Amino acid sequence: MGIEERKQREKEERYNVIVDAAEKVIFSKGIEQATMQEIAREAELSKGTLYLYFKSKNELYTAITLRGSDMLNRRFARALGDDHSGLELVRKLGRLYLDFVKEHPDYFKAFMHYESMSDVEELRESDIAGQCEENRREALSFIIRALQIGMQDGTIDERYDPRELAMVLWASTRGITTVTHMKGEGHYFRVLDEMEIDTGALFDSYLALLSSGIASGKHKKES
Amino acid sequence: MGIEERKQREKEERYNVIVDAAEKVIFSKGIEQATMQEIAREAELSKGTLYLYFKSKNELYTAITLRGSDMLNRRFARALGDDHSGLELVRKLGRLYLDFVKEHPDYFKAFMHYESMSDVEELRESDIAGQCEENRREALSFIIRALQIGMQDGTIDERYDPRELAMVLWASTRGITTVTHMKGEGHYFRVLDEMEIDTGALFDSYLALLSSGIASGKHKKES
DNA sequence: CGATTAAAATGACTCGCAGTCATAAAGTGA
DNA sequence: TCACTTTATGACTGCGAGTCATTTTAATCG
Incomplete structure (x- = not known):
């Protein structure tokens, strides 16, 4: 039953996708100018999803x-x-x-x-x-x-x-x-x-x- | 004609009043939590006035x-x-x-x-x-x-x-x-x-x- | 396979604040 | 007193962080 493990893996993957996107956006415009909306767009996810992974x-x-x-x-x-x-x-x-x-x-x-x-x-x-x-x-x-x-x-x-x-x-x-x-x-x-x-x-x-x-x-x- | 000088002095005084107020507020709650509104209140001035003195x-x-x-x-x-x-x-x-x-x-x-x-x-x-x-x-x-x-x-x-x-x-x-x-x-x-x-x-x-x-x-x- | 339930994703919405600007008040000078 | 300049005001705008009711997707089971 590798379902739990797969879910875990997928979660980590999403986490990384989000951090990747955040790096792109934040590194290019700075933390103050970067917006969660734009990071979400870059990650091809919705803003709400970002908040499932980060507080x-x-x-x-x-x-x-x-x-x-x-x-x-x-x-x-x-x-x-x-x-x-x-x-x-x-x-x-x-x-x-x-x-x-x-x-x-x-x-x-x-x-x-x-x-x-x-x-x-x-x-x-x-x-x-x-x-x-x-x-x-x-x-x-x-x-x-x-x-x-x-x-x-x-x-x-x-x-x-x-x-x-x-x-x-x-x-x-x-x-x-x-x-x-x-x-x-x-x-x-x-x-x-x-x-x-x-x-x-x-x-x-x-x-x-x-x-x-x-x-x-x-x-x-x-x- | 000390009017110019007095004006100058008053300007500096206001500047200092504002910075005093800003210190009180920012030192107590941190820059992120501090608001211009509260600093204005502390300085007994309006928010708009703050922006006459600081960008x-x-x-x-x-x-x-x-x-x-x-x-x-x-x-x-x-x-x-x-x-x-x-x-x-x-x-x-x-x-x-x-x-x-x-x-x-x-x-x-x-x-x-x-x-x-x-x-x-x-x-x-x-x-x-x-x-x-x-x-x-x-x-x-x-x-x-x-x-x-x-x-x-x-x-x-x-x-x-x-x-x-x-x-x-x-x-x-x-x-x-x-x-x-x-x-x-x-x-x-x-x-x-x-x-x-x-x-x-x-x-x-x-x-x-x-x-x-x-x-x-x-x-x-x-x- | 549906049907049922659980988990994950969504985006419209709220709320609060930085910064603006049309208006008002105070100060100056004649 | 009037005309004019400088300074102050706070209602207003726009934007973005963070929320949450709703929808979508996926796992579980008969």
């Missing part, structure tokens, strides 16, 4: 956030499988994040929006937001693991608390990627345009700075 | 952002007058930013919203947003100055490009303050709650990390 427009946008964070975490997970030193792994994770932002600025925008909503009651009731939180936890755990590997193989200073340090790295890297994101097409951020700073160089500076801070004595590259 | 609800919120950034910059400016080493100044600026966020989370929320709007056309036409950009430039220039002071007095490694480094510091500090902000009342950020990390300690770690990265050789505090 609100915001939750639908959260589903997009979830997709982005899934993708990012998959990349992180893959990198952790590689055979690198802990310090290299930490750098690698940072670089993957940056690449992701450059490659998928629309998902990053969704991340930003999700964060700016973090004090809205509505979020807490949403399963989808719950999964986003789970992904955040996982991402952080990847960094912690990389740090622990580094402490074992001697590339990272073992006097740090890996959990605290992971949070510091996560947060500060997020800041750098935000700036990189805003350097992109169509953002109003004058100073960034005027100082003709290359964001690649910016990120390299950042990594060098951090590396020298977290590396164990013998692995610091001092001039 | 849109978003621009009104931008005016709040401007107030916040003015306040922050004033604090920065004051600190730069103090007699500190460059390295200490850089740390001081970071700490001032953090204190500001803790003291005025609502302004910081406005900052976040302003950033998440940076790709909306509308912003570019707004004088008020222009002043926000000017403030960003000024804030960055404070950091650059602190770095230059440090390079002169020998507390900061002079091999860095101060402008690039300033941007790195600005961006990464922003990331840390964001996390600190989200640790506060009513934010949905599970990992942060579960790991019972103190944000004060987090910031200290961050500062220590950076300091060891940017300090000149003789000013590093190695164990």
Whole structure:
């Protein structure tokens, strides 16, 4: 009796069709200008149906956030499988994040929006937001693991608390990627345009700075 | 003939009355739930009048952002007058930013919203947003100055490009303050709650990390 | 196969708000 | 007091999020 399963599958399929449509519309006109009507049209469904799958427009946008964070975490997970030193792994994770932002600025925008909503009651009731939180936890755990590997193989200073340090790295890297994101097409951020700073160089500076801070004595590259 | 001046003054006064009212309403219910009608009531003016002073609800919120950034910059400016080493100044600026966020989370929320709007056309036409950009430039220039002071007095490694480094510091500090902000009342950020990390300690770690990265050789505090 | 019931989809409708604009009031100057 | 300009008003419009009574589709059973 595979009927239940088939129904389940069809439900997931519809869910994905809707999120696909939402991405098309929201990525092209922005969350504020996008309307549920248009997303419904794009998905070839009625507006009402959208509300059978998502509690609100915001939750639908959260589903997009979830997709982005899934993708990012998959990349992180893959990198952790590689055979690198802990310090290299930490750098690698940072670089993957940056690449992701450059490659998928629309998902990053969704991340930003999700964060700016973090004090809205509505979020807490949403399963989808719950999964986003789970992904955040996982991402952080990847960094912690990389740090622990580094402490074992001697590339990272073992006097740090890996959990605290992971949070510091996560947060500060997020800041750098935000700036990189805003350097992109169509953002109003004058100073960034005027100082003709290359964001690649910016990120390299950042990594060098951090590396020298977290590396164990013998692995610091001092001039 | 002080009539023109008086009119000017009255205009500014009304502007401030409106922004005061907007703060009351928006800070208490959030930008999405706040209505222009209610802000008008709070300001004891009609809704139409609000639109004589602000192009849109978003621009009104931008005016709040401007107030916040003015306040922050004033604090920065004051600190730069103090007699500190460059390295200490850089740390001081970071700490001032953090204190500001803790003291005025609502302004910081406005900052976040302003950033998440940076790709909306509308912003570019707004004088008020222009002043926000000017403030960003000024804030960055404070950091650059602190770095230059440090390079002169020998507390900061002079091999860095101060402008690039300033941007790195600005961006990464922003990331840390964001996390600190989200640790506060009513934010949905599970990992942060579960790991019972103190944000004060987090910031200290961050500062220590950076300091060891940017300090000149003789000013590093190695164990 | 109908017939019966359950589940999913629909789109017309409500409601609330951002933003407008014709009208009114207040201020200015002669 | 009148003519004219500037500022304020709130009724009004348009639009879009979210709802829900109704219809359509699909599963279940005799």
